[in-house]
Amino acid sequence: MEVFTHKAILIFFTALGIVLGSSLLGTLAAVLVREPPIGTMLHLAREIKIWAIVAAIGGTFSTFEIIESGLFKGELRPLVKQLAYIFCALLGTQAGYYLILIISGRGR
Numbered sequence: 001m002e003v004f005t006h007k008a009i010l011i012f013f014t015a016l017g018i019v020l021g022s023s024l025l026g027t028l029a030a031v032l033v034r035e036p037p038i039g040t041m042l043h044l045a046r047e048i049k050i051w052a053i054v055a056a057i058g059g060t061f062s063t064f065e066i067i068e069s070g071l072f073k074g075e076l077r078p079l080v081k082q083l084a085y086i087f088c089a090l091l092g093t094q095a096g097y098y099l100i101l102i103i104s105g106r107g108r
Contacts, residue, residue, distance in 0.1 A: 008084060016096045018055055019045055019052050022048045027044075056089040063085075
């Protein structure tokens with residue numbers, strides 16, 4: 001259980017960091033090319049979420065293999081763990097997106 005929680009926390013913060021880092025650095029790039037920084041930051045935060053999930057769980061092929069073995073071979077424990085990891089990545093991306101909304105002044 002300890003390994004599961006450590007990996008889940010790592011996945012959460014990796015996804016969070018990808019969303020925050022890409023949005024904030026993209027904002028710097030927007031300033032350099034004279035585009036609206038807040039709009040660019042929000043656009044990047046929305047668009048990067050799926051990539052942050054994929055990067056945080058470590059790629060897609062091993063995850064799909066584990067999900068496939070869980071569904072078709074009856075191995076439920078690895079399937080539930082992978083779904084929990086994906087959920088942690090989703091939570092991390094959403095937390096990052098909400099932080100970007102707060103930073104931009106559009107969060108409530």
